[in-house]
Amino acid sequence: MSLSDLGAAVRRLREHTEPATAGLPAGGLRHTGRRVRGLRREELAELAGVSADYVRRLEQGRRHPSAGVVTAIARALRVGRADYERLCALAGYAAVDGQVPREAGTAAMRLLERFDGTPAFLTDAAWNVVAVNGAWLALGGGTTAGSARDWNVAWRTFCDARAEIGRTDEHTARFQASLAARLRDTHLRYPADASLAELVDELRSTSRPFDTLWRTPKTVSAYENRAAFRHPDGDDITLDGTLLDVPGDGLMAVVLTAAPGSADAARLAEVVRASGAPAVVKVGQTGPG
Secondary structure, eight states: OOHHHHHHHHHHHHHTOOTTTTTOOTTOSSOOSOOOSSOOHHHHHHHHTSOHHHHHHHHTTOOOOOHHHHHHHHHHHTOOHHHHHHHHHHTTSOOOOSOOOOOOOHHHHHHHHHTTTSOEEEEOTTOBEEEEEHHHHHTTOOOOSSSTTTTBHHHHHHTSOOTTEEOOHHHHHHHHHHHHHHHHHHHHHOTTOHHHHHHHHHHHHHOHHHHHHHHSOOOOSSOOOEEEEEOTTSSEEEEEEEEEEEGGGTEEEEEEEOOTTSHHHHHHHHHHHHHOOOSEEEOOOOSOO
């Protein structure tokens, strides 16, 4: 990874960190002028014990920080463990050893159950689906077990798109950029996971759009996923996807909702009521990815 990747990551985290989150008063430290989004460079510098010029050069990809400076910046920004590990990996320091966690704990399964009439599923950090709820199955979100990749969201999106799920070109581009960016971060954090490396290699060799996003990643500020689900019994149901992190298990929850009071919401409720699907189903992974 280049220093520009590290600089972009630091800047993104700084701009998304509110002063109060970093332990500063609402007005920030002793600076005048317009209140910019997130922390100022000067504020991050003071909190991390470096100069504002150092932060500027770091964000421009012109500085290679020591492991101690990476830790100081992460602490100043009060980032979570995943972001800290990613900064370390981008700077060329030790990343997480071992495999991507793939087990859904009791709390994560309970979270999935709570969505009830709202389609939702859990994935690991490599986009392998590990559990789905009944509303997702009612929507037609189940899949066959003919391939080891059938339950991998990235693979199905880039290499084996499902005809019953439609997106506009704009939403497709945003969705693909989000998937690739998350998978790239996971690859940085788990360099020893052979099945993850195999998945990435196959995606890059099979999908030109994925390979392009992998080589020249786009900055993604939020997960975007609006899709029209073509249910066999009726009209399309258009839903918006939201991504929730489940930190304890290292998982992600994808939740799909319709606009309140819309025809899509009424149609979704009708489909879920008629399905009789089980509350939650665990998904088995038999192969890499």
